[in-house]
């Protein structure tokens with residue numbers, strides 16, 4: 001594991017929630033509906049970085065077989081609870097990270113997805129993931145990366161551009177704090193904040209193309225500063 005990976009593995013080691021804008025079931029159900037729309041069918045699904053299973057339990061009824069993968073034992077514990085409560089019998093959970101997951105799989109999938117996870121991977125790790133995923137993708141399959149942080153919109157969200165309360169003083173204060181964080185993080189070679197790294201959609205598209213895929217980028221419906229990368233072969 002790389003040094004930066006350790007930071008995230010440690011951060012998530014005792015976490016129990018996926019950090020959705022709201023953890024109300026009505027909100028999670030809406031988020032899952034949007035995601036199922038983009039997943040657009042398939043019979044088998046791998047949910048990488050499934051966390052507490054907040055979306056996975058909504059995906060499962062639409063698939064024959066689903067696998068949830070996460071490197072956080074506490075997240076998987078929460079996932080197990082949720083799966084039991086919902087009687088989802090077609091979900092298997094695997095404790096693994098982006099490097100170790102591939103050796104633990106014994107079949108390929110129609111859909112490989114991740115929601116709010118790739119912000120914890122570097123471009124190089126994303127490239128390796130897409131390369132490996134392509135070997136576990138069935139014909140006509142898709143890799144769908146939900147809720148990637150958009151580097152063009154994320155800084156605007158950070159300074160409160162999308163918030164209801166847009167006073168000048170608040171903007172200025174947040175902009176100065178943001179700049180201080182960026183400088184301090186780059187000096188320490190740390191990610192800027194706990195939301196991880198933002199990734200330029202054009203660079204993700206280049207990685208997809210290099211691995212023989214097309215990619216379309218769709219604005220996230222519930223997070224103004226996030227986009228979904230839908231990766232497929234033509």
Ligand SMILES: C[S@@+](CC[C@H](N)C(=O)[O-])C[C@H]1O[C@@H](n2cnc3c(N)ncnc32)[C@H](O)[C@@H]1O
Nearest residue numbers: 012018049050051070071072097098115116120
């Ligand atoms: C923000 S949460 C999202 C959880 C879930 N996808 C959801 O939307 O509810 C990110 C999850 O990704 C997992 N994760 C981050 N990096 C990972 C990696 N390299 N390998 C496996 N899991 C990872 C974390 O443990 C955490 O559960």
